[in-house]
Amino acid sequence: MNGNINKRIAALFSFCLLFMVVHGQVAIHGSVSTEGKALGGVRIDLRRDGDNKMLAYTFSDGQGKYHVQTAQSGPFTLLFKALSFKPASLSITPTQADTLIDVQLLAGGVEQLQEVIVHSKGPYRRGRDTIELAVKSFLQGDERTVEDLLRKIPGIQVGTDGSIKIGNKEVEKVMVEGDDFFEKGYRLLTQSMSVRPLEKIQILQRYSNNKQLKGIENSDKIALNLQLKEESRAQWLGSVDAQVVPIGPKYYQANANLMNFGKKNKYYLLGAANNNGVDAVSSINHLIQSGSPDEPGQIGVGITTPTLIDNTPNLPGFDYKRTNFNNDKLLSLNTILNPTPQLKIKWLGFANPTKKSFYRNTVQNYHLQDIQFTNTEDYQFTRNIDNYFTKLELQLEPNKRTLLSYSGTLGSLRKNDLGALLFNGVQSEELTKSKGYLTNHNLSYSYKFSERDVLVSSLRWIKQQSPLDYSINQYYYEDLFGGKDIHAVKQHIENNLQYLGATTHYVSRKKNGDFFELAFNMAYQQQQLNTELKLLSNPDESGGTAVSPSGFSNAMDLNVFQTNLISKYTFKRNKWELTPRLQAGLVQNRLTDFGKPKHKNNLLLSPGLSGKWVIHPKGRLETDLYFQQQNTSPTELIPHYYTTGVRNFIRGTDNLATLSSSGGTLMYTYGSMTDRFFANLSAGHQILFDYVGTESSLDPNFSLVQQVLLKNKKSSNYKADLNYYLKVVGGNFRLDLGANTADYETLVVGVGNRQIHTETYDYGLSFRSAWKSRLNIYTGYALQSVTYRSDSKTTLNNSRGFLNVFLNMGKNIQCNLKNESYRFGSFLGQDSKTYYFSDFSLSYELRQHRTRFTMTAKNIFNTRFFRNAELTDLYNTSTEYKLLPGYISFGVDYSF
Numbered sequence: 001m002n003g004n005i006n007k008r009i010a011a012l013f014s015f016c017l018l019f020m021v022v023h024g025q026v027a028i029h030g031s032v033s034t035e036g037k038a039l040g041g042v043r044i045d046l047r048r049d050g051d052n053k054m055l056a057y058t059f060s061d062g063q064g065k066y067h068v069q070t071a072q073s074g075p076f077t078l079l080f081k082a083l084s085f086k087p088a089s090l091s092i093t094p095t096q097a098d099t100l101i102d103v104q105l106l107a108g109g110v111e112q113l114q115e116v117i118v119h120s121k122g123p124y125r126r127g128r129d130t131i132e133l134a135v136k137s138f139l140q141g142d143e144r145t146v147e148d149l150l151r152k153i154p155g156i157q158v159g160t161d162g163s164i165k166i167g168n169k170e171v172e173k174v175m176v177e178g179d180d181f182f183e184k185g186y187r188l189l190t191q192s193m194s195v196r197p198l199e200k201i202q203i204l205q206r207y208s209n210n211k212q213l214k215g216i217e218n219s220d221k222i223a224l225n226l227q228l229k230e231e232s233r234a235q236w237l238g239s240v241d242a243q244v245v246p247i248g249p250k251y252y253q254a255n256a257n258l259m260n261f262g263k264k265n266k267y268y269l270l271g272a273a274n275n276n277g278v279d280a281v282s283s284i285n286h287l288i289q290s291g292s293p294d295e296p297g298q299i300g301v302g303i304t305t306p307t308l309i310d311n312t313p314n315l316p317g318f319d320y321k322r323t324n325f326n327n328d329k330l331l332s333l334n335t336i337l338n339p340t341p342q343l344k345i346k347w348l349g350f351a352n353p354t355k356k357s358f359y360r361n362t363v364q365n366y367h368l369q370d371i372q373f374t375n376t377e378d379y380q381f382t383r384n385i386d387n388y389f390t391k392l393e394l395q396l397e398p399n400k401r402t403l404l405s406y407s408g409t410l411g412s413l414r415k416n417d418l419g420a421l422l423f424n425g426v427q428s429e430e431l432t433k434s435k436g437y438l439t440n441h442n443l444s445y446s447y448k449f450s451e452r453d454v455l456v457s458s459l460r461w462i463k464q465q466s467p468l469d470y471s472i473n474q475y476y477y478e479d480l481f482g483g484k485d486i487h488a489v490k491q492h493i494e495n496n497l498q499y500l501g502a503t504t505h506y507v508s509r510k511k512n513g514d515f516f517e518l519a520f521n522m523a524y525q526q527q528q529l530n531t532e533l534k535l536l537s538n539p540d541e542s543g544g545t546a547v548s549p550s551g552f553s554n555a556m557d558l559n560v561f562q563t564n565l566i567s568k569y570t571f572k573r574n575k576w577e578l579t580p581r582l583q584a585g586l587v588q589n590r591l592t593d594f595g596k597p598k599h600k601n602n603l604l605l606s607p608g609l610s611g612k613w614v615i616h617p618k619g620r621l622e623t624d625l626y627f628q629q630q631n632t633s634p635t636e637l638i639p640h641y642y643t644t645g646v647r648n649f650i651r652g653t654d655n656l657a658t659l660s661s662s663g664g665t666l667m668y669t670y671g672s673m674t675d676r677f678f679a680n681l682s683a684g685h686q687i688l689f690d691y692v693g694t695e696s697s698l699d700p701n702f703s704l705v706q707q708v709l710l711k712n713k714k715s716s717n718y719k720a721d722l723n724y725y726l727k728v729v730g731g732n733f734r735l736d737l738g739a740n741t742a743d744y745e746t747l748v749v750g751v752g753n754r755q756i757h758t759e760t761y762d763y764g765l766s767f768r769s770a771w772k773s774r775l776n777i778y779t780g781y782a783l784q785s786v787t788y789r790s791d792s793k794t795t796l797n798n799s800r801g802f803l804n805v806f807l808n809m810g811k812n813i814q815c816n817l818k819n820e821s822y823r824f825g826s827f828l829g830q831d832s833k834t835y836y837f838s839d840f841s842l843s844y845e846l847r848q849h850r851t852r853f854t855m856t857a858k859n860i861f862n863t864r865f866f867r868n869a870e871l872t873d874l875y876n877t878s879t880e881y882k883l884l885p886g887y888i889s890f891g892v893d894y895s896f
Contacts, residue, residue, distance in 0.1 A: 038064030155673025162187030197232035243891030280330035297456030359882035381419035428474030513572035824868035
């Protein structure tokens, strides 16, 4: 890393550290009682944890009231002592200047705390592992769904795809009254469920998916729990909304939700249809392939067939809904039943037929010494998707120590892409057909030996078939294959997976807080991948000939049998903990290529060390060091070429190699989302001693990419987010800073080895008001700078700004104006251009009838195209995308 980078990174973190000191007076008050009666004359001592130093003391008055304060920072110990009563001791870390604590004492002389009631003024209430938010404290009037509400809460980040993060961790699930339907597919709930019945949102820290592991496992997972208003529980609730465009383009959106969240049974029914760019299901993979790979007892999470051809558009830094010409439909029926206290049944069912269209024009420039050419693509495609799947979960708890659970998924995933391509002035038609099938079953058994020891065993079976047919009715590859009478190209892919895995996991929490974890697992995986490229003299193969060029077909069969032993031990002391870990695996590989087998058996060792240190009451330091070994993946082993699109061919290393890497991360956390100021700073560095790189042979009409084994790729990342509530302006400021660097090697035929250095810098500042008035705003600006340096240096700067204004115009009338600006390309260069977008909505609400009428104007400036730029180590690309036109729609939203 050169000196300029070091200076920029040092300046970035120096700026962050200026925010680290916040001083304030801590005042604690409350009442002391016994059996419901006020208790006077009780001595209350306030001592500092660690050295037990006395900071202040007082006595309760005749009404049992007390007040004590200090300028010191916590954590503290509060001692309550009175004659004929048991002393009470309470460890606290006040998160605000004014904290209310009520205590009840028991008669006697033994130290025991019976009940502590902590009341926190404001929108937050914090427990040991739970932060509770009052929904009404964040409502501004324009929220329709749960996601709309979550976007208003400082400390919660909602991505453009609906993913939810708190700090640097994505939430595990979003539950309603303690039960969840969709695990990490929670966006289906948050983007559809009405905010009206909500009373509280609970942020559950150190969450355990397995109830037998709660309080035992070392978990850093986060979940959300939505609590309903009392009158909304065990009642049929729902909402229906519809929007239509009466004049102009016929865009529409309709949604219907019906739900009942009772104590025993829960039901959630959802129907949706739209053609205005909104995905009915944001990511179906989160629903089909669920689970947490780092959770005790889990095995086979994320195992799936590889994706070889993907036409999904990549829209860096832009709202995909503006380019998504769609016709989505969704019907989802979901239920959770508790027929007995010991049995829980969860069933999910989905049908999601969808049609999407997409349009783009691309100019791709190659400038590598003597390799100089430009490709142009005018591309539009239509995708038809038919997804149907169901999931069944059973949970049986015959006694408090035993839990038996089963999860089974059955899915049919179909996708047809029809593309019209004008490549370098030559017209062609591209067709991709896929008809996938998936079944995934997991059986898990948990046994709790004691309150500190649990054994979890699981067995998983996966079978997946993802066949694919690709064709193009034009021949661009005469310089590669020869032949002048070829009219079309086809490729058929057989992509099949079988997986069987078993694990046994023992976890133990010692009395002193130490934690021990031991796991043994075995897994067998078979990946069959057959591809065949055909050059056709007649597009429909009738009356013509088909030629399969040498080196462009595969008959790969990969069999992997792996056994692993995983061990962890956490040494936990007062303010720090240290966790050494080791994973040792024996892997037996058998790779067959057209009947010719290769064998390799090897031992994989992956040790690591992590630590946590509470350096002061509000500051925590976490670190992780690791060394990792793994084998090359199935796509990195494919022996011969296969096509991934119009001009791209790729092949694997055909080498059963072991890849080694090491790295470390350091993260500092100050405060939490309940504080006026909280921040997260992190840094990481990684060295790939062995990695799979590329050797490219470039031609205007085709690109041959050979994956090769290379050495010593280095990367570093730095990130900071700082949040501060500034009382004088009544709002929350957020500063986001990030830097990523990488050094690696690529090979280009005719050029040789190229040493690549990349730098990416991100800067963002935003402000969200929390004014108790009719007006509120949310505004911000973000910059990104990307640099690639090899033979020459190329830099790309992009930026985005936004201003959202919400105005309560009077009783039941609100309006919302959302403005965005994007600048793609060089920030100060002549080729850059700024694109402006503005959306407006006006709503009138009949609260007594739970009905809202809306008028929405989308893309007011009617911006029809935008062009962005992208850099890689081989080329730079300028891409123009077609956008949905501006329109005005009218809608009604009814809740019941």
